[in-house]
Amino acid sequence: MVKNRILIITYYWPPSGGSGVQRWVYFAKNLKELGYSPIILTINSKNASYPILDDSFNEHVKDLPTYFVKSFSWVNLYSRIKSFKNKKDVIPQGEYKKSGLLDYFAGFIRGNFFIPDARVGWAEKSKKIALEIIKKNKIRTLITTGPPHSTHLVGLYVKSKMEINWLADFRDPWGELFYLKSFHRFPFSINKDLSLESNVLLKADGILTTVSKNFHEKLQSKISVKQNFFKIYNGYDEKLFYNKKEISTKKFQLVFTGLLTNNHPYKSLLKSINKFKSINPKAKIKIILSGEIAPEILKEFNKIMETDYRGYLSHIDAINLMYQANLLINFLYIQQGKSTMLSGKTLEYMATCKPILMIGDCNSEAANLLSKQKLNSTFESTEIPLITSFILNNYNKWNKGVKLRNSKTPILKFSRKETAIALSKIIDKL
Numbered sequence: 001m002v003k004n005r006i007l008i009i010t011y012y013w014p015p016s017g018g019s020g021v022q023r024w025v026y027f028a029k030n031l032k033e034l035g036y037s038p039i040i041l042t043i044n045s046k047n048a049s050y051p052i053l054d055d056s057f058n059e060h061v062k063d064l065p066t067y068f069v070k071s072f073s074w075v076n077l078y079s080r081i082k083s084f085k086n087k088k089d090v091i092p093q094g095e096y097k098k099s100g101l102l103d104y105f106a107g108f109i110r111g112n113f114f115i116p117d118a119r120v121g122w123a124e125k126s127k128k129i130a131l132e133i134i135k136k137n138k139i140r141t142l143i144t145t146g147p148p149h150s151t152h153l154v155g156l157y158v159k160s161k162m163e164i165n166w167l168a169d170f171r172d173p174w175g176e177l178f179y180l181k182s183f184h185r186f187p188f189s190i191n192k193d194l195s196l197e198s199n200v201l202l203k204a205d206g207i208l209t210t211v212s213k214n215f216h217e218k219l220q221s222k223i224s225v226k227q228n229f230f231k232i233y234n235g236y237d238e239k240l241f242y243n244k245k246e247i248s249t250k251k252f253q254l255v256f257t258g259l260l261t262n263n264h265p266y267k268s269l270l271k272s273i274n275k276f277k278s279i280n281p282k283a284k285i286k287i288i289l290s291g292e293i294a295p296e297i298l299k300e301f302n303k304i305m306e307t308d309y310r311g312y313l314s315h316i317d318a319i320n321l322m323y324q325a326n327l328l329i330n331f332l333y334i335q336q337g338k339s340t341m342l343s344g345k346t347l348e349y350m351a352t353c354k355p356i357l358m359i360g361d362c363n364s365e366a367a368n369l370l371s372k373q374k375l376n377s378t379f380e381s382t383e384i385p386l387i388t389s390f391i392l393n394n395y396n397k398w399n400k401g402v403k404l405r406n407s408k409t410p411i412l413k414f415s416r417k418e419t420a421i422a423l424s425k426i427i428d429k430l
Contacts, residue, residue, distance in 0.1 A: 019344020111183020
């Protein structure tokens with residue numbers, strides 16, 4: 001077998017957008033530069049159910065050998081049925097909205113009969129194709145990445161058929177994904193899901209995640225055999241952050257990019273802005289939002305303050321928008337217990353060296369990471385006075401013409417090139 005050949009199985013791939021795509025686009029691109037030969041197995045984009053599209057990543061992957069799987073998409077069918085009623089309905093991301101009987105019924109069916117997820121059909125189609133690719137190209141390393149976690153079932157199948165080094169990348173939790181509670185799952189469904197997850201955790205040669213500590217402990221508790229856990233953050237492309245000029249703003253600008261749902265504590269920001277405006281009613285302040293944001297959430301922001309919604313932006317445009325911020329805003333998902341997630345944009349926020357306000361679990365790994373730069377702060381969603389004070393302090397400095405800039409030194413080891421080197425070391429250890 002040729003040592004450097006790697007098969008990467010991923011559902012999300014250009015033209016899909018989002019942080020999950022970025023993670024493996026950059027890994028694959030940089031692994032190739034390091035002397036490896038990554039081969040990609042993904043779904044045919046015509047059959048895919050992508051919440052967002054971003055053609056800007058196509059350039060990064062044009063030279064990578066890629067196999068496409070044709071598969072029927074139940075998610076697309078559901079989206080088309082919904083669109084007859086409301087043209088604004090899109091493929092859900094980060095939450096599951098229930099606005100009628102159809103949504104409740106679809107959620108029930110999804111949670112109890114499509115296990116581990118609604119994209120499980122693509123995994124079934126991919127199993128034999130993956131085996132053929134591995135045999136044909138004499139591949140010794142297999143990487144699967146989820147969500148959708150059904151992708152890991154392909155790895156489970158391949159591992160049962162042949163000897164291969166298998167690394168399973170858990171970008172998000174599996175059984176603890178926060179929106180699963182919306183599906184009204186029966187005990188047998190929950191147990192089947194847990195059984196699949198446990199089997200992957202047992203059979204894989206290594207488990208890769210974007211965070212460690214709490215998440216690794218949670219995953220290890222599901223199996224009796226000690227597993228090899230590794231952590232690599234979603235990094236940042238240093239080339240996109242070179243020679244960026246500071247932009248003078250006529251108003252104090254809060255900027256949020258990414259996914260914003262009812263599973264985020266954004267209401268704490270709105271309460272804090274209200275309090276801030278009561279203290280300083282003549283303050284020149286606005287918020288710029290971009291990404292996937294529900295219309296009802298935008299209405300709430302518009303009621304409180306001047307709001308500029310830019311929609312979904314390409315990756316480079318989103319980074320350019322970050323540089324227009326006087327204060328970057330981030331939210332952690334509302335989870336039961338300790339936080340086990342870190343958003344893909346966290347390192348990119350930090351790479352701008354702008355001050356960052358994050359609302360969520362102060363004991364999370366994300367909060368610890370942000371604390372490496374002195375101008376950033378994380379607050380619990382209940383700490384409205386502290387959030388208000390932080391905004392006010394940053395506003396007053398901006399109003400006096402003070403330029404605030406974090407050091408980039410703490411995150412240099414998290415550039416996309418450095419994270420790829422870290423991944424290569426893991427691959428060589430398997």
